[in-house]
Amino acid sequence: MKTTATFKEMKREKEKITMMTAYDAPSAKHLEQAEVDMILVGDSLGMVVLGYDSTIPVTVDDMVLHTKAVKRGARNTFVVTDLPYLSYHADLTETFVNAKRLMQEAGANAIKLEGAGEVIETISKLTTAGVPVVGHLGLTPQSVAVMGGYKVQGKELEDARALREDAHALEAAGAFALVLECVPDSLAALISEELSIPVIGIGAGADTDGQVLVYHDVIGYGSAHVPKFVKTYANVSDVIQEAVDQYVHDVKSRQFPEDKHRFTMNEEVLAGLYGGRE
Numbered sequence: 001m002k003t004t005a006t007f008k009e010m011k012r013e014k015e016k017i018t019m020m021t022a023y024d025a026p027s028a029k030h031l032e033q034a035e036v037d038m039i040l041v042g043d044s045l046g047m048v049v050l051g052y053d054s055t056i057p058v059t060v061d062d063m064v065l066h067t068k069a070v071k072r073g074a075r076n077t078f079v080v081t082d083l084p085y086l087s088y089h090a091d092l093t094e095t096f097v098n099a100k101r102l103m104q105e106a107g108a109n110a111i112k113l114e115g116a117g118e119v120i121e122t123i124s125k126l127t128t129a130g131v132p133v134v135g136h137l138g139l140t141p142q143s144v145a146v147m148g149g150y151k152v153q154g155k156e157l158e159d160a161r162a163l164r165e166d167a168h169a170l171e172a173a174g175a176f177a178l179v180l181e182c183v184p185d186s187l188a189a190l191i192s193e194e195l196s197i198p199v200i201g202i203g204a205g206a207d208t209d210g211q212v213l214v215y216h217d218v219i220g221y222g223s224a225h226v227p228k229f230v231k232t233y234a235n236v237s238d239v240i241q242e243a244v245d246q247y248v249h250d251v252k253s254r255q256f257p258e259d260k261h262r263f264t265m266n267e268e269v270l271a272g273l274y275g276g277r278e
């Protein structure tokens with residue numbers, strides 16, 4: 001199993017880090033089979049699995065349930081789990097209770113927190129307590145209502161400078177990696193070069209230390225709208241639709257089930273049943 005040290009070493013060796021989300025056992029199994037370096041149980045599960053239109057309604061219980069499923073499907077892959085909306089801000093005790101649930105109860109290998117500001121101090125305390133933490137800057141979906149939509153971040157000089165400072169502060173606080181979402185590629189390149197911890201980009205260009213994408217986006221499953229930064233490698237939705245359409249058709253037209261799909265019973269037992277009929 002890889003560790004936080006492996007990822008720092010990969011950065012030093014300039015080996016790209018692959019990360020992808022998973023939310024259940026079968027998807028996690030595919031990622032482990034592909035030797036993905038890290039699995040993210042993202043709170044994006046609220047959107048791609050639970051049908052919400054943002055990550056805001058996702059709970060710690062949701063994250064625990066899906067992390068357990070992912071760990072069962074990928075026992076030997078490093079799993080990072082998102083702390084969801086308002087589960088790490090109100091007070092430190094509550095943050096620690098939530099982090100403890102993800103680590104002990106669900107079996108996450110690390111947790112991810114969005115943002116900077118007061119979150120930096122929280123990350124420092126969690127790291128000191130032995131919890132490996134991934135930071136997340138740029139487009140932080142839990143703040144969608146504050147940002148006023150899913151928009152590219154750090155385009156203006158002031159925003160870019162603030163983002164760069166936050167990235168350095170996260171590294172200083174002890175985060176072992178940083179997810180950088182939806183920022184101009186040259187800003188992501190600069191931050192990746194300046195930090196010694198790995199920077200995993202999503203919509204952050206080619207010069208970060210690694211890449212992360214949402215499982216459903218990669219396989220073309222479900223999402224009606226895919227962001228510009230996504231590369232879709234298959235169209236699983238079409239495959240599924242064809243299969244379920246065919247099933248419905250076969251039942252209606254009596255083409256399913258066939259003899260080979262049924263269970264039979266002993267003739268004498270059957271005769272006994274009919275014989276006993278009034």
Ligand SMILES: Nc1nc(=O)c2c([nH]1)NC[C@@H]1CN(c3ccc(C(=O)N[C@@H](CCC(=O)O)C(=O)O)cc3)CN21
Nearest residue numbers: 044047048055141150151152182214217223227228229
């Ligand atoms: N399916 C899915 N994929 C994701 O990558 C993802 C989620 N869901 N849910 C949680 C967050 C939300 N994310 C998003 C959602 C939308 C855009 C988006 O529409 N971006 C615009 C850019 C707008 C601009 O130019 O400022 C785009 O066209 O890509 C970006 C990130 C990333 N995450």
Ligand SMILES: CC(C)C(=O)C(=O)O
Nearest residue numbers: 021042043044179202
């Ligand atoms: C988009 C990635 C980085 C994420 O946080 C998620 O999937 O929830």
Ligand SMILES: [Mg+2]
Nearest residue numbers: 042043044082
């Ligand atoms: Mg997330």
